[in-house]
Amino acid sequence: MKPTNRATRRRTDPIAGDDVLAGLRAPRKYLPCKLLYDARGAELFEQICTLDEYYPYRSELALLGEHLPAIAQAVGPAARVIEPGSGAGQKTRMLLSALDRPATYIPIDVSAEQLAATARDLHAEFAGLEVIPIAADYTAQLALPPPRHAGRSLVFFPGSTIGNFEPTDARQFLARFAALAGPDASIVLGADANADAEELLRAYDDAQGVTAAFDLNVLAHLNRAYAATFDLAAFMHRAVWDAARSRIEMHLVSRRRQIVHVAGEPIHLERGEPIVTEHCYKHSPDVLAALLDEAGWRVRQVFADPRGRMRLWLGER
Ligand code: AVJ
Numbered sequence: 001m002k003p004t005n006r007a008t009r010r011r012t013d014p015i016a017g018d019d020v021l022a023g024l025r026a027p028r029k030y031l032p033c034k035l036l037y038d039a040r041g042a043e044l045f046e047q048i049c050t051l052d053e054y055y056p057y058r059s060e061l062a063l064l065g066e067h068l069p070a071i072a073q074a075v076g077p078a079a080r081v082i083e084p085g086s087g088a089g090q091k092t093r094m095l096l097s098a099l100d101r102p103a104t105y106i107p108i109d110v111s112a113e114q115l116a117a118t119a120r121d122l123h124a125e126f127a128g129l130e131v132i133p134i135a136a137d138y139t140a141q142l143a144l145p146p147p148r149h150a151g152r153s154l155v156f157f158p159g160s161t162i163g164n165f166e167p168t169d170a171r172q173f174l175a176r177f178a179a180l181a182g183p184d185a186s187i188v189l190g191a192d193a194n195a196d197a198e199e200l201l202r203a204y205d206d207a208q209g210v211t212a213a214f215d216l217n218v219l220a221h222l223n224r225a226y227a228a229t230f231d232l233a234a235f236m237h238r239a240v241w242d243a244a245r246s247r248i249e250m251h252l253v254s255r256r257r258q259i260v261h262v263a264g265e266p267i268h269l270e271r272g273e274p275i276v277t278e279h280c281y282k283h284s285p286d287v288l289a290a291l292l293d294e295a296g297w298r299v300r301q302v303f304a305d306p307r308g309r310m311r312l313w314l315g316e317r
Pocket of ligand 1: 048056159160161162163164203204211278279280
């Protein structure tokens with residue numbers, strides 16, 4: 001089974017206990033990666049984006065800075081921007097500033113606090129912009145309010161977050177948002193295709209230990225939200241590059257044989273046994289183009305960074 005985004009039926013909380021237990025009962029233990037993004041996790045991820053080693057964020061900002069005028073031209077006026085996993089909003093601000101009088105912005109995020117803050121700020125910053133925040137798990141089935149303006153819909157999915165889905169789920173996700181966004185929609189997708197193991201291991205296990213703290217924080221989240229008894233000091237962070245599958249994996253490795261209780265259930269861990277907390281696929285451009293095509297998106301333009309790692313994909317239905 002897999003530590004990635006997986007479509008779940010809508011439940012009371014974004015992440016139900018049995019999803020967590022299903023992962024911890026699995027032969028190869030894993031946790032749904034959205035558990036990484038509680039309030040503390042979202043803060044730590046913002047710190048990761050400032051690190052020298054974590055090039056995806058900076059590379060994508062530079063690509064947006066350079067190519068947003070062409071993208072805005074292609075999308076046209078009065079756009080309806082739909083953003084799964086809205087996060088802190090710096091890239092969103094760049095997009096909304098570049099677009100010609102965008103009409104509506106629909107951020108979708110599990111981190112309700114961050115979502116509310118981003119929505120409030122963007123509403124204040126962009127006069128005339130209708131902001132409709134949706135606090136939900138964007139990997140789950142969801143409905144969007146009908147468009148109220150004539151402009152084109154634009155799905156904005158930067159950050160190489162598409163890499164956190166298993167390929168099959170990535171295709172389904174892209175197809176679902178194609179359907180949600182409508183027949184005349186466009187998409188701007190950010191994806192990393194790096195295959196340099198050394199660079200990737202540095203980017204996912206930085207010298208200051210911020211990524212390690214981001215990863216370990218998932219155990220604090222489980223202790224708080226699922227009455228778990230994880231001792232964070234009994235685990236260590238590890239990044240692994242699986243070249244055959246073109247993916248980086250984040251692992252929390254048990255430092256000793258131990259039993260942890262989660263929602264009242266005992267979970268046995270051996271010394272050296274990993275819990276996989278995230279997969280980050282680094283699809284080659286061909287694979288990514290095929291994913292988009294199979295999901296109903298025609299690639300219109302691709303903008304690559306000078307090192308050929310991060311790319312912005314502009315597509316339309
Ligand atoms: C923004 C979710 C795509 O996978 O690169 C950063 C998350 N994980 N460092 C990524 C992440 C470890 C990031 N995503």
